[in-house]
Every structure is written in structure tokens, then in C-alpha cells.
Amino acid sequence: MKDDLLSGEHATEELGNLTTFAIETRGDSFSNQLQSRLVRELTRIGFRYDAANPDLVISVGGDGTLLQAFHRYVARLGQTAFVGVHTGHLGFYADWTAQELPLLIEAIANRKYTSVIYPLLRVSVTFKDNKESANYLALNECTIRSAEGLLVSDVFIRHELFESFRGDGLCFSTPTGSTAYNKGLSGAIVHPSLESIQLTEIASINNRVYRTLGSPIILPKHHHCQVRPVDASGFNLSIDHIATLHEKVEEIECAVAKEKICFARFRPFPFWRRVRDSFIG
């Protein structure tokens, strides 16, 4: 593995061993047309459509579509690479345009790509009644809110009390998720070569009892963070676009995951250029 000078991301140069593919589409008619075209042309040049065991997953839509694809294939992260085509505005995960489809097909046919590896967030929920823990992987972020009103929780870093939080909620994001909801919470944009997670507050209330730092913090991969309910123990958790409700929660732990996502990069597109093109123009 080397740090790719062009992309500034952790990357492995390889001649990929791609044989099977699958497509995740946003479902609108234009994205579906592109899907049919990709299936037709990739099959014609010898690739096999295999929705269960794809070497390559092509998402056609937006970043939201890539999030769906990630969760569909989360059990195959070690064997699957992702690439995104956007049919709306430029995305962070979806960086090929519909007009560039012939170029993408040619690049896939040549099977020459760089694997770009991005960190993920691990979320583990443990319960008061010894129920088996619930574990999730997020590509963008996890938000934690109370199931009833304000979130009142103690926040620990490496099991040491850091602060007592009272407010709307907490957001833990990955570096690639730092341009999503985290950015709306005034979190920093983090380069995905930094294996880290970021904690941002969602509307904290500060007084003599509950006092929080008020600034986003970035935790390295060996620092995990625990959130423990103070009174109510029902939590609404969002894992990317997926909402979950958990009762009788003892603790929610967030950390950099051991698992990673691999993107097939058929041409360089440096992260900071994507940030500039998306937000500055």
C-alpha cells in the first residue's frame, strides 16, 4: 500500500481481477437507462452480472445511491470494489458523469485501476438486559438522538468521562462523511487518508450541570468513544440513511472500524479537488 501522490489517498496500484459486477441505481428513469446500458455493454465484453457476488459494484445516481450500495454489500467489503456514476450533481462517492460512460466502460474493460481505501465507522450498542449487542458499519456517519426529547448522556473517551451532554444529539462521522451531515454541523472536512472519526454536537445546551466542549473533536483510530444514557435509555440511531430505534441501551461505542471500503479509481480525482468543485465551484 502506498500514499498515492496524485490523489493523496491510501491506494494500492493493481491490475484488477474483475469478472463480476452489479449495479445499484437510484431508480429514476435516467439512472435505470444507464443501468441497462452498463449491463448490456459490460456483458458484451465478457463481464458477468452477479448481484450476489460482485467484484465491482457500480452505483448510478448520487452519493445516497452509493450509501445504499454500501449497505447492500457490507458483508462483502473485502471482495468488492465500488465506483459511482452521478446522474445529478457531482458527488463525493459518485464522480463519473453520464456523458463519461463510454470512458468508464473502456476503463473497466482494461481492468486497470487503483484501489483507494477509505476508513469506516464502527458502532456497537450494548443493552441493559444482556441482549446480544447490535453492531453497525457506517460509511458517512452515525447520529445519536434520544427516543424521547432531549438527549442526556455522558460521553467517555477510552472509558474516561469526558463531558456530560444535553441537547439534540451527537454525530460521529467518517472522513468521507465529513462532507455530508457533519459539514452541516460545522465539523471539519477531514482527508480520508486520516484514519479517524469526528464527533460533532447537535445543538448542545450548556449550563452549570451540563457542559460540553462545544467544538468538534477528531479521534484517532486507537481512541474509541462511549455514549451512556443518564436517564432515558431509548435511542434513535441513524446509520447513514438508515434509522434504527434501540430501547434499554447501556452504551453506544463508536470507533474507527477494522473494515474498510475499497473504491476502484480508474483515473485520479484528488479529494481536495472534489471538495473545491462541490462546494466552491
Ligand code: NAP
Ligand atoms: P438525502 O436527503 O438524499 O441526502 C442528503 C444529501 O447528502 C444529498 O444531497 C446527498 O448527495 C448528500 N450526501 C450524502 N453523502 C455525502 C457525502 N459523503 N458528502 C457530501 N454529500 C453527501 O438522504 P440519503 O440519500 O438518505 O443520504 C443520507 C445522508 O444524507 C446522511 O448520511 C447524511 O450525511 C446526509 N444528510 C445531510 C444533511 C445535511 O447536510 N444537513 C442532513 C441530513 C442528511 P446526493 O444528492 O448525491 O445523493
